[in-house]
Amino acid sequence: MNDGLPLVKDLVLVGGGHTHALVLRKWGMKALAGVRVTLINPGPTAAYSGMLPGYVAGHYGRDDLDIDLVRLARFAGARLIDGAVTAIDPAARLITVPGRPPVAYDVLSLDVGITSEMPALPGFADHGVPAKPLGNFAGRWTAFREAATAPHVAVIGGGVAGAELAMAMACSLKTRGLAPVLQLIDRGQIVDSLGPNAQRRMREALLANGVTLIEAAEVTEVTADSVILADGRRIRSDFTTGAAGARPHDWQAGIGVALHDGFVAVDRHLQSSNPAIFAVGDCAHMTHAPRPKAGVYAVRQAPVLFDNLRAVLSGGQLRAYVPQRDYLKLISLGGKAALAERFGTALAGPMLWRWKDRIDRKFMRQFDDLTFMGQPDLPLTRAEGLVEAVGDKPMCGGCGAKVGRGALRAALADLPPAGRDDVVMVPGDDAGLLQMGAVRQVVSTDHLRALTADPVVMTRIAVNHALGDIWAMGAAPQAATVNLILPKLSADLQTRTLREIMETADDCLRAAGAAIVGGHTSVGSELTIGFTVTGLCDQAPITLRGARPGDALILTKPLGSGVIMAAEMAGQARGDTVFGALAAMCRSQARASEILCEAHAMTDVTGFGLAGHLSGITDASGTGARLTLAEIPVMSGAVDLAAAGVHSTLLRDNIAGSGPVTGPMGPMTDLLYDPQTAGGLLAAVAEADAAGLIQQLQDAGYAEAAIIGLVTAEPGITLI
Template structure:
């Protein structure tokens, strides 16, 4: 048997820039055993700078210039932390992300630069920085889709500002566009004379006005006020006045050059085993301009040197080229090329640039399927069938099927104690002590995300669901934890992150953590045993009556989305939204629904399975209106493409005699196993609308999804 290699080193990538994106792909194809890789970035997507002007001009849709960090992280076996790095403690070897501290043995910065202008009055409220690229890529599509005259101002008359201005003029030609470039000095001063003449002529042909030697005093919602009192009309103001370093780098303790991180030939900073690449780095011995071509060519050197730093190997130097071919979009499908002081333009250059840009994006989206470890020969009969044709899902998708669970529980002896009440079908039990009603439950999850902090939040919300479903107030919790095999230092780091997340959730729920147990195993598993106090009678599965309305507090689809994410088939924003939904607590929803006739949390058995449980315990039937069930963003499209959780077939069989009046992918999602799902409550019909309004006001995407009826069984309509 191949030994399980323990984790001994933490490598943290700060920022999802171009060099780090390329490194992730290389790491996925050739990882260093024993290293836990982490990527920290504010979002699930990062924009590719080379295609952004093309998107503004309308040549590319909103998705084409976006690099999907979720897919790359999955391919690389990395944990993705969606959050903005706010500091680095080089001495303690920690990255600060909000209230979190992420420990590292080696780290790399690729956070780019910013075009934000905090010193310019009104820019934060009414301006859009060209860098970081995410906001411009997101907001421009909304603006371009509008109607009526369009007025755009670009602050900054360098190559980047001119390129965006030409793209905006071309992209808004259907809206009677007026585009103005504002430059405090001489526009395009950093380019060669021939390039400057060519670009100015092209801007004039597109109707772009260039205002030179003009200082900006402030930015308003509909205009830019210049220092001399002139107003430039603008409904969309872009900041492109140079590349500024991220302000928070000042507090890192690293050696800086004008705010940029100083690096030597190996790309290492003043702190050992801390590196920096891309626009945020200043190459001390070979200074170069801020351009993406350098970040792309730094990637293989960074990959080799990080591996060397973590394995005791020799590093190599990065030697940048002295000059490079600059390809500048000219609004339409034409481009200018400049090198060695000469510039020329031709439509074929745009096609060349487009081919280069698409090749780069294909490199980050065409992720090969890495060969799975071969099975030994021979193996016992049934091994191949038990393994299945895809990896086992995490979260509730890894639960034991309902049929096997029922069979096991059916063999338990009758409960002899008068102070312990077994509630048929309910996951929580009831203990009565001195008249107080205490509910108790336990649950654990096989990890479905690599980030232990996020996984702990989801597992804690999931475990508390049984308490909230009985309208009880959470009281206490113990933590049950299995960590992958790792070094003592990494155990300390992981436990600190896990317990911080557990404290956040339990404190918000009003429960105290009173202890726990931990061990080492093959993979991360997080669980909680929780108790709660019922101030009144507990709400169980067995009280629903015909005519009651059914309310669901969260959309469904997490099992399908997580199954697709494991296969790198789910778009990053869809996955990130699902994570956010799973991490939403249900405490306030439980309070609002406290008077429900019956209630359950929707988890591993899926919505249909859990509703069947209410029907069985209550002795009546139900109609579930499939079209009214809210779905997580992207879940239906993934289900229509054939994605199913590994527990889907068990849920179909375990839900009983369900009458499927409706069919198709949407109906299949009713059997999708949910992790940390919403509450499903049967309430008096006359109160349903008011309760849904209260739930929505509290931040829950609640909906009325059906009703209880006479008879037996569940009908999907």
């Protein structure tokens, strides 16, 4: 996004709310040179509040409701950190996200919304479902709706949000042919924030949907199957949700800025009492023009926040946000009808729902209409073969950016033997073997072009990827040197990035039993992380050569990271699909290596794909293999992407470099050639032991470990 210019400032956006989503979209079209943008959000999506009642009622699917933050971050050139902020230190300008080193910032913006958790209400934390955050509520509601048989539902909080939810729930459950009992409970009067005309129409709609109104009632406790009121009434409830007012997140009290009832107080520039911290949306209180919590204000704050973030980062002039005095309220009434209210005038009917639907869908389409980076335009006069060398897509990261197996084998074929008694060279094996008396040490090196902009996640992946060679030979990790290429950064950003990488690398390597003993850093065009690692064998190392006909083939991780990350670069992969792939790549293979320590042959499945690495075993062992396609585990979304023609830039090289493969062709077969980053272990084990080993692997957390085929006496790989 910065055309090769150094990055000198860190802008961090905490929360994927409506304002930040729109700011990221604008940033993707007009980035400020020299700024590294980071979005911190718990999860790959952010739910759009305007469509939540329609989703609960069953009018929309989950994809309609969610803004895909992974696609949006890629479009904006931002790094996305998966996590929930728990503290901010304004003096050190550090943000605490559990499970990772602190995130530094120069300028910070908060758009974390509100919560409807009720910590003071006994039993609610254990048995209640807060209506906000929206994403968590949506998932819990879907699970309840699908399992309910005779549902009793209670909604605590009779404001507009609670009334909308109650009617939407009633509509959804009736659509399933159920007869729900819905109770809407409020300590005051239901929907009393509306004008008299709108309030009357809302109450009529609630009753028409079969919602019982319980007013002037104080809730004193929530249990697993009921809501208990102060007057002793016990209201049965299988699903209790809270929509009672707006409550700020507890950690906002520790930021050290001026607050109003716990919300961050901001001025007309959306700036807090600390000039480096902005706040927008429901988590903020506009001191110059107080307004109720409503999404319309968050949406209209976006262009002002965008301009002011650019201004404070570049020394420009800030502009003021002037909110309108009133706004049009479009309220869902359960079925496909809505109520519109403004300036005390209220109307209701199906036409208004269609109007609301058009407005909501138009808002969400902005996040679908994103253009992603393609290949650069080539000059009219160019060398023959340049078009083919460039290819049809940008080069992938991770193992998708590696040299193909065929080219690598050809380059290494004529190298002479090591010529040393203490160096054992096994062509094609995962790591080199050093024999020093009774000590057997294996050594390997791996370097990855970043496939995610988050250096912490990328470091975890790179550590697991490098140690895969050690684990594949049955060795215990011993030591590592770190080799880094950083993009062009200012000295401050270099320090911040190095701290994130090194603290993460140290944690991961220590957990594996290894120590960092040195390293090297340099500056280049993009982030590359690599490790040279050693391990110790207390028994003969497991090599590629020992597979025997009849052995079962075990794979410990699913396939698909190459195609998924290629799709992510092009904005074609769902955010949850990408997060699932990253989580798989971050999963250590240490325990799997211990479980498979008696394997006859073993390798890790990485850049050459399953077919290429299996060919390595069969070539070295003088055998073949038969794979059952239906038994091979794949990552969620990978087959659909392969069927759509998405592939990694290394796919063609992997097909050419693998041994002969016969059998049915199709997207599942394509995934056999998909380059994997930090992939699973592929082991040939005695058939009699295979079922027991799978059980051990699954008990150890490798839920998708599977027997995928067997070793044959006939050469080549056969698919069935």
